[in-house]
Amino acid sequence: MLLKDKTYKELHQTLNMSQAEFRAWLMTDLAPITVANYPDAPSMDKSKKLLQIMGKDKEELTTSDCQFVKIILLRIHYLKRIKSKEQYRKLDWENSLRNMGYDIKKEARKLEKQVEY
DSSP states (O other): OHHHHHHHHHHHHHOOSOHHHHHHHHTSSHHHHHHHHOTTSOOHHHHHHHHHHHTSOGGGOOHHHHHHHHHHHHHHHHHHHTOOOSGGGHHHHHHHHHTTTOOHHHHHHHHHHHHHO
8 A cells, every 4th residue: 555655646746747738748749759769768558558547546556557657757767867968859858758747848937937936
């Protein structure tokens, strides 16, 4: 039970896209193109699995769901650290994070709002 609680909390603290935003993103033409263009992008199957898990209550999470979420969270943290230094790959890097439910542009907008006040 503790593993499910911790995993559920970490998942919803790390991801900054709602389930509806994430689903809409995965339905765009850019999501599958990112998988083809950027080596660290998750497959569309993994993105869709994450979308399914996002819709579950914490009691519904299985052990394999928790393991999958841990891997995705590690990948998000890794990608955030290795921001693409090649300008032409920057969009693919951003979209790769979006394929895991994390929109880097939202983070930037949040910081801009804090500075305004």
